[in-house]
Amino acid sequence: MQSIYDIKNHLKTVNSTVELTRAMYLISASRIRKAMRLYESTDTYFRHARRAIKHILVNMPSISHKYLQVEHDQNKATAYIVIASNKGMAGGYNHDICTAALEHMKKCKGAITLFTVGSMAASFFRREGYEIEYEYTSVMNDPTISAARRMMEGINERIEHNSIDQVYVAYTHMDSSVVQTPRVERLLPLLLSDFEDVQFRDEFVEAHVMYEPDPVTVINALVPQYLMGMLYGMLVQAYASEHSVRMRAMDEATRNAEEMIGELELKYNGARQAAITQEITEIVSGAGAVDGAVR
Incomplete structure (x- = not known):
């Protein structure tokens, strides 16, 4: 699975391609x-x-x-x-x-x-x-x-x-x-x-x-x-x-790139949500471990 950093770089590259086309x-x-x-x-x-x-x-x-x-x-x-x-x-x-x-x-x-x-x-x-x-x-x-x-x-x-x-x-x-x-x-x-x-x-x-x-x-x-x-x-x-x-080739390339941007944004948002969920899980787990140790 791509990391958030990789997806973000991919998005940047595709956005530059759209501007060019x-x-x-x-x-x-x-x-x-x-x-x-x-x-x-x-x-x-x-x-x-x-x-x-x-x-x-x-x-x-x-x-x-x-x-x-x-x-x-x-x-x-x-x-x-x-x-x-x-x-x-x-x-x-x-x-x-x-x-x-x-x-x-x-x-x-x-x-x-x-x-x-x-x-x-x-x-x-x-x-x-x-x-x-x-x-x-x-x-x-x-x-x-x-x-x-x-x-x-x-x-x-x-x-x-x-x-x-x-x-x-x-x-x-x-x-x-x-x-x-x-x-x-x-x-x-x-x-x-x-x-x-x-x-x-x-x-x-x-x-x-x-x-x-x-x-x-x-x-x-x-x-x-x-x-x-x-x-x-x-x-x-x-x-x-x-x-x-x-013109037709660039129009088609632009539409394909825009579709790719949509897919990458979904992946990026999903990866961010997964990372946030992971962080919350780790915090909750850490808090539970600390609470158990105190008792």
């Missing part, structure tokens, strides 16, 4: 709200960029460009960007997205260039024996447009040198506050089918649009901006998903 819950909630506000502030611009790209693809189906392709090929050189986190204590968040990426990569027959975002992704793929081209460890501390731009500049440089033909991103999509889904989505090449959700007026589709100085130059300027926006959105989705999962 509550603080982590509140921090995650705050970071989710901040990330989604930033994402929404840029969403309008990138939706217009999607419309412009679809208009080019619809009206110029024969255009040839490094960003565009009729169909993708599993035998081509493929880059994977795997987005995880820098911390644990988020349930199966990191394991689920890394496993989904790994399964997709195993189906790729061509050369693979791997980029990891978050130290957990880097650790996972090193254990699996993969060579990592570049690690982005600080990005998931605070995803920003500038971080997405730097990442896409590295990808574009490799596309220019023909070392990459297609790009996939593995990230966790935040369907709702309680549902997060690991996804592996193609970022490049762009296909017309990628824009099925984009709607515009019939007269805009039928209108004759001139691209100055020419469509290829417009694509060269527009597509990198669009890709940067897509990647930024994926980073924010992953960031929000991470903190949503962590």
